[in-house]
Each structure stands twice: as structure tokens, then as C-alpha cells.
Amino acid sequence: MQLFYHPYLSESEIILPEDESKHCVRVLRKKVGDEIILIDGKGTEAITEIVDDNPKKCKLNIRHRKLHNAQRTINLHLVVAPTKNFDRMEWMIEKCVEMGIDQVSFIETGNSERAKINLERCEKIAISAIKQSKQYWLPQINEIQKIDTFLKNLAPKSENELRCMAWCETELTEHLNKRINALIHKHITILIGPEGDFTSNEILLAKSKDFIPVSLGDNILRTETAAIYATALLNALT
């Protein structure tokens, strides 16, 4: 069953936004009386009935609401320096959200090729991915900020948190799967650098905030591949 998204499900009557209305009525040919399932990305699943199949503002009545707990065993925060070609970041968001992630932050680093992101577009992709993969919680996606600001604003590391950073000096570092302890680590933050790598100052600053360098294997991975690989691994091992 296809899921629809609406951020506010507390009222008894819901009007779908224009694009969702069109998809519902024109593409899926839903009619008055048909059942539609809505999610709000904050755990609510609402079973609704179409009361007006207007293709621009489809109106729904909520019959029943169910609150789903966030069932993930870890809280995973991906922090990434966006690539010049933003298509690669869009794919990364889609794949990471499908596999399971809680927060994505973008950072501007010394060797970054991009200092701006389209946050609205990122959120749309994340919404589409939770609908696709049948999840009830929408990951938080944060506006880009300078890596210094990001690191300086981090709270002190808690005992059940693992902070790690992936960069290319694989010969000096242990693989991520050797660092993760599923019994201890409930919060994981992973920093993925730009193609030109972190600068030495950025590495020092990250280390002062308890980030441990980790390897993601022998192959040199693109930024988005590193993010997807780490997300797959951290979901599977915890």
C-alpha cells in the first residue's frame, strides 16, 4: 500500500498538497470512499478516507491514528562535505534514508567543492524515501555549516557515543567495523570528508572533539559511496 505524507495529522480533516493530490487522484485514480494511508514523519500513521477527490486539493477524513515508536537500535548522524555534483548527494540521501539514518548534516570544509545545498530538495527526497521504504520517522536534514562551527557546537561526547571520521589514510587506521561495539554505542556520528580530504587543521579539531579516524576498506571510495557504505555497515552491525 502506497503511503502519502502530510506533516500535520492532528486535525480530523486533511487536504493533500497539490502534487500529492495529483498523484493520488490522477496517477493512482483514487476516488471518494477509497482508503489512503498518511504518515507525518513523526511516528503517526493515519488511516483516512477520501471525501473529495479533487486532483488539486484532495480532501481526506481521518478514521484512525496509530503512533509508531522509533524502532531503531542506534541513532546515526551522518556528517558529509557535499560533492560538486549534487545529484550524487541526492542519491546518497535517498539510499541512506532507505537503509536507515536519523540525521544528516552538511559541512563546508577547506577542500569542499560546494558551499550551498538545496535543503528543501533534500527533504523532499528524504520524504519520498521513507514513503518508499515504509518508515514512520523522517530523518532530520540540517542546513550546511562550516566544519569549525559544526565541531565547536558539538556537545561533549557521551559514554554511549562513537564519533568517527573517514579519510584516505587507510594504512594508519582500523576499519570501522573494528571500532563499533553494538553493546556500547547507541549514538554514532560519522564525518565523511571531501574528495580532496580534510585539511590537517580540520583533522586536529575533529580529534579534539573525540573523533577517531577509521578506514572504510582498501578501495578509494567517492564521498557518497563512503557515506552509503558506512550507513549500510552501521545499520547491519548494531
Next chain:
Amino acid sequence: MQLFYHPYLSESEIILPEDESKHCVRVLRKKVGDEIILIDGKGTEAITEIVDDNPKKCKLNIRHRKLHNAQRTINLHLVVAPTKNFDRMEWMIEKCVEMGIDQVSFIETGNSERAKINLERCEKIAISAIKQSKQYWLPQINEIQKIDTFLKNLAPKSENELRCMAWCETELTEHLNKRINALIHKHITILIGPEGDFTSNEILLAKSKDFIPVSLGDNILRTETAAIYATALLNALT
């Protein structure tokens, strides 16, 4: 250092194909006397020198050859029913090759949305991905075939082989990471079904060829996400 690809490196003089010549001479502005590193996807790394910087047929002299062993600890064969939108398969190939894979086969199933693939395009993406990720061995990519033909032609399963299939009935199956034993399994074949799932006959036939159903977690993953997730996991856990 950027790598270039040429399938035959046994001669002492090599002429790059037109697209590689253009990239080398026009984009990277390489000139006579500059060093170029070539790979053949069969383990050879050749250090060469440009002797003619013609942007359509750049000529190189081989100075030195080095043979790299295939260093992978497992032989991983991904078998996948291609999606209707082939862009998703192209991304899948790029990501799986970057992370590490040995063979990719495409299968046509009862619920497949696509019965043809562009093998040449797939191979180009794989070549580009090994150059990008600094690997010396090119994975084999096979032409699409019917799932029945694929399964019937499989040799009997060897003792150190794991055959698994990912489909949506997660409640009945153990997670892939519970099934893999890095000490035993040196050959792994994983079947990824179409969005509409395998048919019951296909599941029976696969089981008769010793494929074990596995889960890839609670989220419903798209075909290409399932393939990328499994490839990440199998590379990290073996």
C-alpha cells in the same frame, strides 16, 4: 594519480582510444614525456610515457609493468533483476564496483520490468569505477538471461560457497549478517529480486539450487539499494 584503461597491455607501444586520448591530452593537458599509468583490468599496472600527445590517438611507450594479485578475500557474485529505470542500475554498478565485487549478472524474472540491458554501457561504468577507486581487476558483467536458465546452468554449490536470495518476506528469514561465516564462505552469490518480488516457482527453483532466503533488515529497500547494502555488508564482514 589518475589511471587510464586499455584492455591490452602486452605490446610495448599503446595507442589510447579516442575518448581516453581526448581526456588525457585536452582535459588533463598531458604532453610528450609525461608519465601515464594504465591498467588492463586483469591485474596489470603499466607505467608509460607519452611519445605522441595526439588528442585523438595519444601514443604511449610502456616503461615498466607490475602485476597485482586479486587481493579480495571473497569472490562476490551479485545477481539482480534490473529495474525499469536503468539509471538506478548504472548507479548500482558504480557503487558496487567501487566497494568491491567480482561478477554481476542480470536476470529476467516473471515480475521483471526490463528484459534488456546495455552491456557495453555497464562495462564502461565498471571501468570508470575501478579507475576511480584504484583497483586493478575489472569485475565481469554478464548479459541478461532468464532466471530459469541462470539457475539451471549453475554448478553444484561448493562447500565454501554461500548462496542467498533477498526478498521481502522479512518475517520468515534471518538477516544476511547472521548467515555469513567469513571463515567458511569464500564464494558468495546473492540474488536480488525485482520490485514485484520473485514468483513462487522462482523461489522453489532457487531453493533447489541451495539458495537460502535472507533478510536485509526491516526497511523495504529498492532493488538497487538492496544490492548496494548487501555488497557493502559482504565486503565488510569477510
